[in-house]
Amino acid sequence: MKKTLLVITLPISFSLLSPAFADTLVLTSTDVAHGKVMSKAQVFEGFGCSGGNVSPQLSWSGAPEGTEAFAIQVYDPDAPTGSGxxxxxxxxxxxxxxxxxxxxxxxxxNMLPMGSISITNDYGVAGFGGACPPEGHGTHRYQYTIHALSKKLELPEGASNALAGYMINSHSLVSSTIEATYER
Structure with a gap:
């Protein structure tokens, strides 16, 4: 007796099979690029550095359902502080x-989107502070990360960077990072 295998195909969307790919947050910029050296525009003015201290243009797309707010983090994990x-x-x-x-x-x-809150950075300023690695310390990585948040964050006035980071990570649905570099 001959056996016959019957194969039935159904049109199924790939996004239905893999919800992780249904909403993919993507961060882009016209000013900084992944793996590339940042321009002087994104370098701090002070602490021995001479730059424009301009936060870069950033755009994002693909936020998942349930996103209630966003957060941006710019972090140098290579700073010789013990905590970046x-x-x-x-x-x-x-x-x-x-x-x-x-x-x-x-x-x-005064250009921030209404309701946004800048946390005091490690330069002691509530706002963007550009790259300024110690001279001769080698290449530093600057991680520009967007987080889609499940809720707006309730932070006390004067919240530390550690507390803000904890709250961001606790409510992050998904994130995307551009890691640029700089050295002097």
Whole structure:
């Protein structure tokens, strides 16, 4: 007796099979690129560094369902502090916002999206602080990360970078990072 194998194919969307790929948050920038050296525009002005201290243009897409806000983190894990260096943390970016223009991180310009909160960076300023690795210390990595948050964060006034980071990570649905470099 001959056996016949019957194969039935159904049109199934790949996104239905893999929910992890259904919403993929992607961070892009016209000013910084993954694996590339940052320009002087994103270098701090002070602490022996001479740059523009301009936060880069950032855009994102692919936020998952349930996103209630966004947070941006800019971090140097190579700073010789024992805990890295926080260059910028911006929380509670409204869920309808999907880009930030270059220079938004300058708190004196009052350009942040309504309701967003800049955490005081490790330079002691509530806003963006550019790259400024110690001279001769080698190449440092600067991680620009966008997080889609499940809720707006409730942070006390003067919250530390550690507390902000904890709350961001506790409520992050998904994130995307551009890791640029700089040395002097």
């Amino acid at each position: 260096w926080w260059h910028w943390q911006l929380v509670n970016i409204p869920k309808h916002v999907n880009s930030l223009a270059a220079g938004v991180g300058d708190s004196s310009k």
